[in-house]
Every structure is written in structure tokens, then in C-alpha cells.
Amino acid sequence: MPNMDPKKNPMPVQDPYARICNFDEVALGYTYETAVSEAKRCLNCKHKPCVSGCPVEIDIPAFIAKVAAEDMEGAYEVLSRSTSLPAVCGRVCPQESQCEGKCVRGIKGEPVGIGRLERFVADWHREHGEENVERPQPNGHKVAVVGAGPSGLTAAGDLAKLGYEVTVYEALHLAGGVLVYGIPEFRLPKAIVQHEIESLKKLGVDIQTDMVIGKVLTIDELFEMGYEAVFVGSGAGLPRFMNIPGESLNGVYSANEFLTRINLMKAFRPNSSTPVQHAKAVAVVGGGNVAMDAARCAKRMGAEKVYIVYRRGMEELPARKEEVEHAEEEQIIFRTLCNPVEILDDGTGKVGGIRCVEMELGEPDESGRRRPVEKKGSEFEIGVDSVIMSIGTSPNPLIRSTTPGLEANRHGCLVTEGESGKTSRDGVWAGGDAVTGAATVILAMGAGKQAARAIDEAIRNA
Numbered sequence: 273m274p275n276m277d278p279k280k281n282p283m284p285v286q287d288p289y290a291r292i293c294n295f296d297e298v299a300l301g302y303t304y305e306t307a308v309s310e311a312k313r314c315l316n317c318k319h320k321p322c323v324s325g326c327p328v329e330i331d332i333p334a335f336i337a338k339v340a341a342e343d344m345e346g347a348y349e350v351l352s353r354s355t356s357l358p359a360v361c362g363r364v365c366p367q368e369s370q371c372e373g374k375c376v377r378g379i380k381g382e383p384v385g386i387g388r389l390e391r392f393v394a395d396w397h398r399e400h401g402e403e404n405v406e407r408p409q410p411n412g413h414k415v416a417v418v419g420a421g422p423s424g425l426t427a428a429g430d431l432a433k434l435g436y437e438v439t440v441y442e443a444l445h446l447a448g449g450v451l452v453y454g455i456p457e458f459r460l461p462k463a464i465v466q467h468e469i470e471s472l473k474k475l476g477v478d479i480q481t482d483m484v485i486g487k488v489l490t491i492d493e494l495f496e497m498g499y500e501a502v503f504v505g506s507g508a509g510l511p512r513f514m515n516i517p518g519e520s521l522n523g524v525y526s527a528n529e530f531l532t533r534i535n536l537m538k539a540f541r542p543n544s545s546t547p548v549q550h551a552k553a554v555a556v557v558g559g560g561n562v563a564m565d566a567a568r569c570a571k572r573m574g575a576e577k578v579y580i581v582y583r584r585g586m587e588e589l590p591a592r593k594e595e596v597e598h599a600e601e602e603q604i605i606f607r608t609l610c611n612p613v614e615i616l617d618d619g620t621g622k623v624g625g626i627r628c629v630e631m632e633l634g635e636p637d638e639s640g641r642r643r644p645v646e647k648k649g650s651e652f653e654i655g656v657d658s659v660i661m662s663i664g665t666s667p668n669p670l671i672r673s674t675t676p677g678l679e680a681n682r683h684g685c686l687v688t689e690g691e692s693g694k695t696s697r698d699g700v701w702a703g704g705d706a707v708t709g710a711a712t713v714i715l716a717m718g719a720g721k722q723a724a725r726a727i728d729e730a731i732r733n734a
Contacts, residue, residue: 275312278381283388288601292571295457295540298598299363302385307392311339314384317376322386325374327718328361328426330354332371332386339389348397351390356429356472357422357451357717359398359464362391364455365714366592398467405474411435413731416499418485418671421449422713423704424505425472426720427727432475434728439499441483446536449507450705450713453536454528456565458572459595462535486670491678491700500734501699501727504686505720508665508705514557518615519661523549523623527558527566527662534569551658553577555626557612558662559584562710564595566660567604578604579654583611583631583644607654609633611644615659626654665710675700685709693723694730701727 284300285291291298302310314336322332331350338347351358367373367387375383415431417424420442428438446452451465473479485491491502511526513519530548533539537546554570556563559582567578580599582589585608589596600606610628618624630650633642666684679687679696686695686702693701703719705711 273312274315275309277313278377280313280382280385280388281306281310283385285598288598288603291458292568292602295572297461298458301395302388302392304396307339307389307396308342310385311336311389313377314340315376321374321376322371322384325370325372326354327370327714328355328721330371330390335393336384336386336389339393344393344396345401347393348401351393354721355717356426357468358390359394359468360422360451360460361714361717362387362389362394363460363464364712366712368593370714395464398464403471403474405471407474407476408433408435410437413437414439414499415727415731416441416494416497416502417505418491418502419443419449419505419507419704419706420447420469420479420481421505421507421704421716422451423507423706423716423720423723424449424503425469426717427503427505427701427703427724428477428720429472429475430721430724431727432472432477434724436728437478438476439478439480441485441489441494442479442481443484443506444536445481447479447481449505453532454562454565455713456531456535456569458568459565484670486674491671491675491697495699500731501701503693503720503723503727504671504695504700504702504706505704505716506667506671506706507716508667508685508710510666510668510684511661512664512666513661514612514663516612516614518617518623521615521617521623522621523551523658524615525658525660527556527562527660528665530566530660531562531569534573540569540573548573549658550574551656553579553654553656554658554660555579555581555612555654555656556660556662557581558664559589559591559608560662560664560710561591561595563660563662564591564599564604566662568599568602570658570660571602571604575658577656579656580604580606580608581610581612581626581628581654582606582608584633584641585609588633588641609644610652611646612659613651616653618657623657623659626656626659628652628654665705667706667709671706683709691719691722692726693719694726 704716
């Protein structure tokens with residue numbers, strides 16, 4: 273019998289007052305019984321509208337039907353045909369604007385908890401299933417992947433399944449890209465990321481860390497080593513700043529640096545060799561998921577007050593609804609419709625506050641959102657001793673500056689031909705944040721999948 277409850281089964285979470293004192297995962301996951309109950313809410317629609325909202329083309333009704341039938345291993349097999357990172361997708365994808373946003377159950381109630389079910393299935397497989405990974409028959413072709421983030425790992429996994437010899441070159445000492453340096457442990461445990469990566473290695477993917485392409489090796493040298501194609505999934509790790517007075521003061525971080533220190537370098541540990549300032553009051557400038565991550569990390573690092581300073585209103589926040597709700601539960605203070613104009617010096621070269629102006633929404637800009645306009649004479653100050661800038665990132669210019677013929681736009685993003693990911697340089701494809709600028713994990717994965725398909729077609733038809 274279908275479960276016609278109009279609401280999703282709720283996700284159990286840590287108590288807010290407990291979780292701000294630890295970095296353990298906030299969402300605790302469905303139980304077996306809850307997952308089966310939620311799966312039975314799916315109507316198994318003939319036209320599968322949810323699939324059209326999935327960038328990696330998961331057969332969503334098929335895997336949910338397996339869960340409803342209590343065939344968890346079968347559900348995992350359906351997932352693994354389309355995604356190499358199901359436990360990751362189930363935790364960090366913005367399902368509400370993608371697959372769940374297309375769900376028929378969402379018309380008169382809440383959509384099926386697709387992301388929660390994907391997470392459950394991946395976790396169930398990790399804890400109970402057998403890892404019977406069979407390496408495909410080699411096809412005799414070699415492909416290099418630059419960057420071990422979600423886009424690069426997806427491209428590598430899909431190509432390995434087709435028999436390619438794939439080597440991934442990662443600049444950092446640990447594979448995972450934004451999954452390990454950007455997204456906090458309380459949203460995405462790093463042991464889960466490493467488990468997904470180990471599964472790719474079992475497929476035959478070779479991952480080389482501490483390899484900065486453009487410095488240790490160039491793309492031209494990769495071709496000289498016998499690679500027939502190169503996929504660039506190097507992300508967008510170059511932080512942007514506002515260019516306002518005071519940004520060079522001690523206590524000002526980019527969100528990229530702040531999160532990398534905490535997530536990759538474990539700055540939250542007492543004996544960490546890469547500490548961060550333990551501020552009493554922190555202002556995080558920005559309103560996206562990264563800003564929420566930085567604010568919630570600052571709270572866990574002991575800050576008494578943490579402010580989100582955002583120039584538009586609550587309705588315009590680009591962060592996921594769930595992340596905003598979790599931040600509010602954790603007593604993060606939202607100062608919306610205001611914009612920083614100066615970071616104040618306390619007299620010793622350290623942050624002594626932030627000066628802002630009030631904003632109001634005017635006419636829509638090129639993005640379709642109403643443009644914030646400053647209210648004259650509305651300056652005010654917020655007392656903080658640390659400021660985290662989370663206003664976006666752009667790709668590092670190293671690869672494009674060392675690769676002749678590789679075109680980029682005015683934002684430094686690589687230019688590609690449609691969804692194929694083919695760049696202006698023969699034999700080079702690109703995807704993810706290196707092409708789009710900072711975006712979501714699942715969109716990067718979708719780009720990796722599309723590029724892998726295009727690379728396979730180009731090599732087979734050469």
C-alpha cells in the first residue's frame with residue numbers, strides 16, 4: 273500500500289545546544305523502518321519527472337522502489353550505475369531545487385525525501401553490503417583528470433567503468449576537493465568521502481596527490497606522457513574580496529581559508545599545527561551555503577556571537593533552506609539588508625568591528641534578483657573581532673596561464689562548448705567550478721559525467 277502521508281518522514285537531528293559544541297554530523301539519518309515508510313510515499317510516476325531534475329541522471333523511482341521492497345542492495349546497485357558518490361549526494365545536494373522540486377507529491381504536500389533515501393541506501397551499503405567491485409576490461413586508452421573534487425572524481429569513475437586507464441592529479445595532500453576542504457564534518461563526515469574515494473580506487477582509478485598541474489607538470493607534458501585526453505576539474509579556489517578598507521587586518525579570513533584550516537587541517541583540535549583565531553564575535557559576509565558553513569564552524573570554535581551579514585533579505589538568501597534553518601537553530605544572527613563598507617582597526621592592527629550600511633531592494637539586476645540599493649545616512653557598526661568574507665570564488669589562473677590555446681572568460685572560468693565540456697584546446701575538456709565558477713557539488717558531478725561521455729565518444733571516433 274502506498275504511504276499517502278502528505279509530509280516527509282522527519283529527519284532526526286542532534287539537539288542544537290549539544291551540536292554547537294561538537295563537529296559530529298547534525299542529521300542522524302533515517303532508520304530502516306523510516307526509510308521503507310518514506311519510499312512508499314513514491315507514486316512511481318510513469319514519466320519520472322524527478323529524474324529530469326537530477327544532473328547525474330539517477331533512475332530515482334527505480335532505486336526508491338527497491339527501498340520500498342526492502343531490497344537495499346538492489347537500491348544501491350541502481351544508484352551506483354549513475355553516481356560514484358551516493359553518500360555525498362544524499363547529504364549535500366540541493367534536492368529541493370532539483371529532483372524533489374519536480375516530485376509530484378510536492379504539488380499538494382511535501383515531496384518524497386529523495387536525498388534522505390539516497391543517503392540511507394549509501395550508508396546501509398557501507399555498513400552491511402559487500403564491496404564486489406570488478407575492474408572493467410582495459411580498453412587500451414589513457415585519460416588524465418586534473419583535480420580530485422566532485423567533478424574530477426565523477427569523470428574518473430565513469431571513464432574507469434568504460435575501461436580507461438585514469439590518473440587523477442590532485443594539488444592537495446588529500447583527495448576530495450571541496451568535499452574535504454570546504455564542507456564541514458558536521459554536514460559531510462570525511463570518513464564517508466574517503467570510503468567513496470576508495471571505491472573509485474578499486475575500479476582502477478589512480479589518484480596522485482601533491483601534484484599541482486601547471487607547476488609540477490603542465491597539460492602539454494601530460495599529453496607527452498601518453499594521455500589521449502585531459503579533463504580539468506580543478507574547481508574555483510581563488511577567494512574574492514570586497515576591496516573595502518580594513519580587509520588586510522589581522523582577523524580577516526576568506527571563507528575558503530577559514531574552512532580549509534578547520535576541515536582539512538583540523539584547526540578545531542587543541543593540538544592543531546594550523547590554528548585559527550578563537551574569536552568572541554564573528555561577522556560572516558555572504559548568504560550562500562559556504563557562508564552558513566563558515567558561520568556554523570565559527571560557532572563551534574567558541575564564538576559567542578556570529579552574524580551573517582547579507583545585502584539582500586532572508587527571502588533572497590541563496591543558501592539551502594535546511595542550512596538556514598540549522599543556522600537559526602544554532603543561534604546564528606542574521607543581519608540582512610545591510611552591507612559592509614569598512615572593517616575597523618582596534619588600534620593594534622586587528623579587527624575591532626565592521627561598519628555597514630542599510631540596504632533596500634530596488635529593480636531586478638541581470639540575474640533577475642532585485643538589486644540592493646544603499647540607504648543614505650544609514651551607517652552603523654557591529655562589534656566583532658573577526659570577519660570572514662564569503663562572497664564567492666573564481667578559478668586559479670595557473671592552469672590556463674600555462675596551457676596555450678586554453679580560453680577563459682573575464683571571470684577566469686574556462687570556456688567550453690555546451691554540455692560536452694570541450695574546451696578551445698584540442699584534447700582538453702573541463703567541468704565543474706573551473707567552468708561555472710562556484711556552484712553546487714551535484715552540478716559539478718553532472719559536468720564530470722557529461723565530459724566523460726564526450727571524451728569516450730571522441731576517443732572511440734578518432
